[in-house]
Amino acid sequence: MKDRPSKPKFSSPCHCLNIRRASRAVTQFYEKVLEPSGLKVTQYSLLRNLELVESVAMSVLAKTMRIDRTTLNRNLKPLLKAGLVTVKAGEDSRSRQAMLTEAGHDALVNALVLWDRAQASLEDYLGKAELASLEKSLSKLEVLLL
Amino acid sequence: MKDRPSKPKFSSPCHCLNIRRASRAVTQFYEKVLEPSGLKVTQYSLLRNLELVESVAMSVLAKTMRIDRTTLNRNLKPLLKAGLVTVKAGEDSRSRQAMLTEAGHDALVNALVLWDRAQASLEDYLGKAELASLEKSLSKLEVLLL
């Protein structure tokens, strides 16, 4: 076997992987708890945001939720197909307004108690203090790029 | 407009969304820094893990990296196509062994300095103490489901 130069066998753990892993685990936990509602956590949050307003333009919603505009567009599709959300034209004929349907509202109400459970479980698991500290760091990280 | 029952207008911030958002931000940061290498952070980590061993069975690698087995399978494909990784049959004719190619090793070495930079930036941004505290919480969260 030929000898290879520069083998960086040891290294510190990658912070990016660590947060991605934790994110996956937390996501899976929430998904499991939310499962009876038929909603993914992303979908839940989308409905949740729509519930706060009469209707909202796509890009405004994306900005509010701090997700990519095109990701929002894609994430909306299953909800549209399921009839939980509708889209109407805005005054500005470029913009489109998303809004919750009755079914969407019902689904949200239905999911709320489950979400509460997941939320509470997590708070219980980490403890108030550690969770608060974590959230603080997370909010710092969120603006890492800007 | 018809009156809707139970409008949960106010709620605590969703911990799941928070960590997902932070995860996205950190990922985008690493991706941007790694960009010149042509590797995504997921791909970097895959190569990094393969660099530690001669060859390794799929499921073992997945377990080591703590990612879903099928996700690993999919994530491997771009690397196979790019010729950075190859797969050979294992002794057990069910299992398949993944291994780094020379090109894969080169790509890894090339990306290492970039990754170091991203890693250092993050440490600088949060500070050693806060980062350590964060990592501790993240590792707890990672085993939330088991």
Add this chain to the structure above:
DNA sequence: CAAATTAATGTGTATATACACGTATTTGCT
């Protein structure tokens, strides 16, 4: 040894994420 289990993988399907492009409108400026 034959049958039932378990183990190791791959694929179908669906969602999530985001960059690069392309399109249609609106605004702002001359």
Add this chain to the structure above:
DNA sequence: AGCAAATACGTGTATATACACATTAATTTG
């Protein structure tokens, strides 16, 4: 008015993630 720049969106493409199934090979059992 006319045109350039900025806005608001959607889509193509590629990767990431993971559950449900299907397949094949090795193991354990009766």
